[in-house]
Amino acid sequence: xxxxxxxxxxxxxxxxxxxxxxxxxxxxxxxxxxxxxxxxxxxxxxxxxxxxxxxxxxxxxxxxxxxxxxxxxxxxxxxxxxxxxxxxxxxxxxxxxxxxxxxxxxxxxxxxxxxxxxxxxxxxxxxxxxxxxxxxxxxxxxxxxxxxxxxxxxxxxxxxxxxxxxxxxxxxxxxxxxxxxxxxxxxxxxxxxxxxxxxxxxxxxxxxxxxxxxxxxxxxxxxxxxxxxxxxxxxxxxxxxxxxxxxxxxxxxxxxxxxxxxxx
Amino acid sequence: xxxxxxxxxxxxxxxxxxxxxxxxxxxxxxxxxxxxxxxxxxxxxxxxxxxxxxxxxxxxxxxxxxxxxxxxxxxxxxxxxxxxxxxxxxxxxxxxxxxxxxxxxxxxxxxxxxxxxxxxxxxxxxxxxxxxxxxxxxxxxxxxxxxxxxxxxxxxxxxxxxxxxxxxxxxxxxxxxxxxxxxxxxxxxxxxxxxxxxxxxxxxxxxxxxxxxxxxxxxxxxxxxxxxxxxxxxxxxxxxxxxxxxxxxxxxxxxxxxxxxxxxxxxxxxxxxxxxxxxxxxxxxxxxxxxxxxxxxxxxxxxxxxxxxxxxxxxxxxxxxxxxxxxxxxxxxxxxxxxxxxxxxxxxxxxxxxxxxxxxxxxxxxxxxxxxxxxxxxxxxxxxxxxxxxxxxxxxxxxxxxxxxxxxxxxxxxxxxxxxxxxxxxxxxxxxxxxxxxxxxxxxxxxxxxxxxxxxxxxxxxxxxxxxxxxxxxxxxxxxxxxxxxxxxxxxxxxxxxxxxxxxxxxxxxxxxxxxxxxxxxxxxxxxxxxxxxxxxxxxxxxxxxxxxxxxxxxxxxxxxxxxxxxxxxxxxxxxxxxxxxxxxxxxxxxxxxxxxxxxxxxxxxxxxxxxxxxxxxxxxxxxx
Numbered sequence: 103x104x105x106x107x108x109x110x111x112x113x114x115x116x117x118x119x120x121x122x123x124x125x126x127x128x129x130x131x132x133x134x135x136x137x138x139x140x141x142x143x144x145x146x147x148x149x150x151x152x153x154x155x156x157x158x159x160x161x162x163x164x165x166x167x168x169x170x171x172x173x174x175x176x177x178x179x180x181x182x183x184x185x186x187x188x189x190x191x192x193x194x195x196x197x198x199x200x201x202x203x204x205x206x207x208x209x210x211x212x213x214x215x216x217x218x219x220x221x222x223x224x225x226x227x228x229x230x231x232x233x234x235x236x237x238x239x240x241x242x243x244x245x246x247x248x249x250x251x252x253x254x255x256x257x258x259x260x261x262x263x264x265x266x267x268x269x270x271x272x273x274x275x276x277x278x279x280x281x282x283x284x285x286x287x288x289x290x291x292x293x294x295x296x297x298x299x300x301x302x303x304x305x306x307x308x309x310x311x312x313x314x315x316x317x318x319x320x321x322x323x324x325x326x327x328x329x330x331x332x333x334x335x336x337x338x339x340x341x342x343x344x345x346x347x348x349x350x351x352x353x354x355x356x357x358x359x360x361x362x363x364x365x366x
Numbered sequence: 367x368x369x370x371x372x373x374x375x376x377x378x379x380x381x382x383x384x385x386x387x388x389x390x391x392x393x394x395x396x397x398x399x400x401x402x403x404x405x406x407x408x409x410x411x412x413x414x415x416x417x418x419x420x421x422x423x424x425x426x427x428x429x430x431x432x433x434x435x436x437x438x439x440x441x442x443x444x445x446x447x448x449x450x451x452x453x454x455x456x457x458x459x460x461x462x463x464x465x466x467x468x469x470x471x472x473x474x475x476x477x478x479x480x481x482x483x484x485x486x487x488x489x490x491x492x493x494x495x496x497x498x499x500x501x502x503x504x505x506x507x508x509x510x511x512x513x514x515x516x517x518x519x520x521x522x523x524x525x526x527x528x529x530x531x532x533x534x535x536x537x538x539x540x541x542x543x544x545x546x547x548x549x550x551x552x553x554x555x556x557x558x559x560x561x562x563x564x565x566x567x568x569x570x571x572x573x574x575x576x577x578x579x580x581x582x583x584x585x586x587x588x589x590x591x592x593x594x595x596x597x598x599x600x601x602x603x604x605x606x607x608x609x610x611x612x613x614x615x616x617x618x619x620x621x622x623x624x625x626x627x628x629x630x631x632x633x634x635x636x637x638x639x640x641x642x643x644x645x646x647x648x649x650x651x652x653x654x655x656x657x658x659x660x661x662x663x664x665x666x667x668x669x670x671x672x673x674x675x676x677x678x679x680x681x682x683x684x685x686x687x688x689x690x691x692x693x694x695x696x697x698x699x700x701x702x703x704x705x706x707x708x709x710x711x712x713x714x715x716x717x718x719x720x721x722x723x724x725x726x727x728x729x730x731x732x733x734x735x736x737x738x739x740x741x742x743x744x745x746x747x748x749x750x751x752x753x754x755x756x757x758x759x760x761x762x763x764x765x766x767x768x769x770x771x772x773x774x775x776x777x778x779x780x781x782x783x784x785x786x787x788x789x790x791x792x793x794x795x796x797x798x799x800x801x802x803x804x805x806x807x808x809x810x811x812x813x814x815x816x817x818x819x820x821x822x823x824x825x826x827x828x829x830x831x832x833x834x835x836x837x838x839x840x841x842x843x844x845x846x847x848x849x850x851x852x853x854x855x856x857x858x859x860x861x862x863x864x865x866x867x868x869x870x871x872x873x874x875x876x877x878x879x880x881x882x883x884x885x886x887x888x889x890x891x892x893x894x895x896x897x898x899x900x901x902x903x904x905x906x907x908x909x910x911x912x913x914x915x916x917x918x919x920x921x922x923x924x925x926x927x928x929x930x931x932x933x934x935x936x937x938x939x940x941x942x943x944x945x946x947x948x949x950x951x952x953x954x955x956x957x958x959x960x961x962x963x964x965x966x967x968x969x970x971x972x973x974x975x976x977x978x979x980x981x982x983x984x985x986x987x988x989x990x991x
Binding site: 104105106107109111114115118121122142147148149230234238240256259265267268270281289292293294337340341342 | 371407639649
């Protein structure tokens with residue numbers, strides 16, 4: 103087994119654990135590259151099916167290409183799609199810096215969906231190498247009724263034995279891609295031929311490396327127009343993946359505050 | 367796309383351990399920096415963060431990614447960082463060296479292939495050095511590199527460093543750890559980390575990066591006897607598929623397999639997959655889905671193996687243990703043992719030895735302290751199939767889970783345990799219905815409300831009145847009354863101190879059983895001694911509430927509903943609480959009910975209100991009711 107086989111086997115194991123242990127269960131689908139890989143892995147785990155709904159928490163500010171992609175693949179992959187919207191920015195903590203405040207809308211929208219569908223498990227495509235605070239995450243990360251991430255008091259997690267809901271109001275965030283790096287995601291996309299929204303590929307010398315809301319995501323200078331070219335670019339690049347995400351950089355702890363409050 | 371970009375070896379996890387302040391974080395910062403593994407701008411960020419806090423460049427900020435960590439100078443949770451050395455991938459695991467270290471470290475380190483033990487060469491091995499080394503042995507890490515750090519403090523002197531090394535080597539020898547290497551280094555100055563130190567010409571061994579490059583890749587488990595624990599069984603279309611990850615060995619279409627303890631055999635009819643080339647065989651590490659012929663239905667946790675390669679089968683297991691709960695472990699406690707995908711009810715039959723961390727010797731003890739290491743014997747209610755844990759394998763090691771679903775210990779299994787003569791060979795069974803399942807079904811949790819007070823204070827009267835109020839609110843409630851117990855279950859007991867204690871213990875044991883079925887139990891029992899009530903609290907565990915039913919003795923004696931005070935005054939009964947036996951007034955009851963004045967109805971309302979608040983679930987979470 104090479105490293106991609108091993109990452110795949112581990113993610114499949116995690117998804118099967120989640121499906122067995124957490125009911126009701128749903129998978130977050132942000133329409134980005136990571137969540138497409140995650141959906142693909144679910145189809146690997148369940149032999150071509152996705153036996154739980156996928157959830158799009160819609161900020162209303164995604165790129166039009168992303169909405170078109172969503173509608174196309176819901177049909178092609180026979181997905182059960184749950185849609186949720188987000189409260190207006192005026193209802194969000196005004197002490198957050200502007201972009202973080204905008205991003206926090208998604209936290210509120212997600213919380214509302216978890217409440218509405220009484221979800222016990224939410225599968226999310228975060229990775230440790232994306233952002234320093236995510237490096238401290240668990241594969242199964244319990245969240246109390248306020249959905250807060252209590253980083254000081256995380257349960258032990260080892261030997262593939264994961265936390266299960268232990269009291270009322272607790273749901274589990276499941277992170278099957280935690281051990282994947284950005285370049286692994288792209289290598290797997292190449293190996294498997296996973297479809298992506300074309301904003302990731304260079305047009306007029308620019309492409310998106312990470313996709314969020316239109317107003318708080320910016321493209322990078324790049325000539326990479328195919329998956330292979332993106333991989334080649336990543337092998338030499340020294341900038342971080344989320345450099346184009348405004349909310350990560352407003353203040354030293356902006357992203358940490360978002361995450362503690364329940365952001366992905 | 368060239369093949370070598372898509373095909374690489376899996377990352378090798380390396381854990382960095384050592385006593386607090388011996389330089390773990392500095393080492394990792396230095397290592398990432400000197401090997402060009404830091405993203406652009408990260409160094410500038412660290413310099414800026416350090417400057418803001420009035421510090422010199424603080425490498426640990428690389429890992430301490432949270433604001434609280436940087437502000438307080440502590441690491442609160444383990445971090446995993448991908449790290450490239452040439453073309454080889456590693457994952458560096460860093461864990462906090464202090465509070466709840468074990469829990470955090472085990473989370474990161476449990477799968478590590480190699481460890482770097484960082485020791486301040488000037489200070490030598492410390493308490494956490496011993497603790498970490500012990501853990502490395504327990505989780506079976508085979509390759510240990512000892513980094514003798516801060517040798518600048520010993521003026522890079524060969525003899526001083528050698529003396530320090532010898533002391534560490536002696537300590538590790540006690541644990542049967544044979545370090546592959548000692549490296550004299552200074553992480554802060556960069557000596558012998560990624561480049562050879564010009565200040566220690568006498569050292570001819572490898573630098574740290576050279577040593578890491580020498581760590582062998584994780585060995586394959588494909589040549590061991592097949593172990594495939596069933597993870598789940600799906601029925602897709604008309605096909606039944608058995609899903610699981612192969613922990614050891616390989617499986618091929620046509621193989622005959624034994625299914626779990628019931629011993630049924632079946633043939634592997636196919637290996638199913640989606641979007642891969644058809645497979646006729648699969649090896650350890652792969653998550654597979656197979657169909658069986660005949661179409662038997664295994665359960666989750668069943669271990670599939672070949673008929674001639676059976677694992678150990680026993681209901682009594684000897685195991686090593688690292689204990690993660692904040693309260694000590696005692697004999698007789700019951701847990702779920704999760705072993706791969708299986709779950710078994712086990713009871714701690716004996717604590718065979720506990721490691722003393724001061725000198726790493728093993729000695730007898732009746733408990734395992736928090737973050738302690740021990741050897742124990744587990745008794746199960748059924749036969750368990752397993753293999754003894756050996757380094758480099760992924761099974762043969764379980765976790766202990768308490769009834770609140772918390773992981774409280776890690777248990778690398780040693781082998782079957784003999785039933786020693788004279789031991790109580792009890793193997794309690796337990797329900798697979800969890801407390802939480804029951805609570806959801808009923809809309810309320812179970813609980814024990816222990817009502818103590820003088821004879822005649824009104825315990826039984828109030829308990830009965832509250833019982834009918836709670837029952838009307840659809841709460842499943844019952845009363846355990848002292849007199850009722852003494853008429854039956856405790857008919858053999860008198861009123862001596864010892865008998866009173868036993869009376870309390872039995873009442874508490876029954877209350878616990880009822881509470882575990884999800885009932886609310888009101889116990890009306892004089893239980894005059896504080897020590898006995900503490901015993902009751904321990905027997906019941908969580909969900910115990912002490913209720914003080916308080917009326918002064920004159921009032922109780924005036925009420926005297928059972929004529930007992932009169933009888934005691936007349937000397938016809940002795941050892942009567944309040945007359946010639948003491949009553950310890952509860953110091954901090956969870957609820958204080960004064961019954962001297964006011965109606966029974968009012969007091970019962972208060973009690974019922976308190977009970978209902980304590981056990982009722984929030985509406986939003988009452989999903990399955």
